[in-house]
């Protein structure tokens with residue numbers, strides 16, 4: 001039995017679960033996502049998953065990759081992507097290919113956000129056309145968070161932050177220009193993420209716990225909110241926060 005604490009914080013729109021260690025978190029999150037995808041396949045013949053990149057999800061991806069579900073009926077896409085080709089060490093698609101789409105999960109279909117184009121805006125239009133054909137809504141989406149409170153590629157200093165945080169944005173994929181992002185980005189839109197049947201936030205370490213708690217407790221409204229708080233508040237159901245020290 002994993003030593004974990006679960007705090008119901010429905011008033012703040014999230015369920016907090018703290019794990020004793022990162023391996024226990026990875027195994028439990030992999031079980032939840034696998035169960036969610038299997039139920040979707042049973043219900044509608046398909047499973048649809050969006051995952052984040054960065055440095056946090058590696059253990060989770062490794063655990064999920066071996067879960068014995070009907071991966072040939074699953075489509076995997078990205079919550080967000082750096083505007084770089086898969087050959088780049090910055091590519092979230094490369095991380096997913098190397099750590100998630102192997103073992104049993106190698107049978108899944110992958111739908112990238114990155115497309116070779118003159119700009120992230122042009123790439124977003126290309127991605128929009130491909131992703132429009134996928135079996136929306138997402139059955140599961142797993143968010144990460146930076147220490148600046150960004151999630152997906154909703155960066156606090158993004159040029160178009162109001163559009164990125166718009167819970168009614170009609171787009172599927174949006175380009176992002178933000179000085180702090182390192183490079184132009186591509187991100188799923190707010191309603192596509194909050195429309196997921198199972199929406200999780202996977203964060204690790206004391207610093208990110210403090211950033212999350214401060215974001216949720218801050219006495220501010222509107223676009224001064226940290227983006228992670230905007231997502232929590234836009235979600236029609238409590239976001240499942242998975243944290244380990």
Ligand SMILES: O=C1O[C@H](COP(=O)(O)O)[C@@H](O)[C@H](O)[C@H]1O
Nearest residue numbers: 052053054055056080144145146
């Ligand atoms: O740039 C990104 O940052 C976030 C957080 O990454 P982490 O390395 O702190 O886990 C990530 O969720 C997102 O997918 C990525 O593009």
